[in-house]
Amino acid sequence: MARKAAIELSEVRRYLEPGPVVLVSSRHGDARDIMVMGWHTVMEFTPSLVGCVISSANHSYELIRASGECVINLPTTALLEQVLGIGSTSGADIDKFQAFGLTPEDGEHVRAPAIAECHAQFECRLHDATLVERYNFFIWEVVAARAQTVPAHPETLHYKGDGTFMVSGKIIHRRRTGLK
Ligand SMILES: Cc1cc2nc3c(=O)[nH]c(=O)nc-3n(C[C@H](O)[C@H](O)[C@H](O)COP(=O)(O)O)c2cc1C
16 A cells, blocks of 8 residues: 655645636626635535525635526636636626626526526526535535536536546446445
8 A cells, every 4th residue: 555645724725626627707786796606516416406605705605506507518628728817816807708708698597597508507506505604505406407418528627626626537337236
């Protein structure tokens, strides 16, 4: 067994950070915005619940909190430059749809605009806000979802911190009874 070195507790996220980096789009009144999000987790199949941390320092926070809605959009590696731009600027200063050449699309069930260039779009309504005050943790119900059918396994970005991304790769299938 290879030896292990202690790691800073604040670095734990680098090992456990879960799914792909996503773009969260929101609207409140005439204001719209997009932020990058890596801290999200699936919480339930039915209803489809997703939890995530949205810092109150982000411009998106107020739009999302006030509207109780957002769209979680899944970008592929083709949108890396946009992800970097969106994640390093504030919607208080610029309109990120315009600034990064992204196309807003009307949602089916929410007023928040979806991002046309993304591989998948998940329309979300606030399901539970009890952890927002204390942890900035929002629990969403996905009320509509759509995704491109090809490619079946898009190349997604997974954040390791400090500007380092892991790219999704090899797919393996190991189907068996009891695995969901
Ligand atoms: C890869 C990546 C992942 C991020 N994950 C989160 C996150 O999970 N929660 C969060 O509040 N901010 C996260 N951020 C930071 C926001 O996306 C960033 O502060 C953004 O500029 C906020 O935009 P806004 O002020 O227009 O809302 C992340 C940034 C990057 C680059």
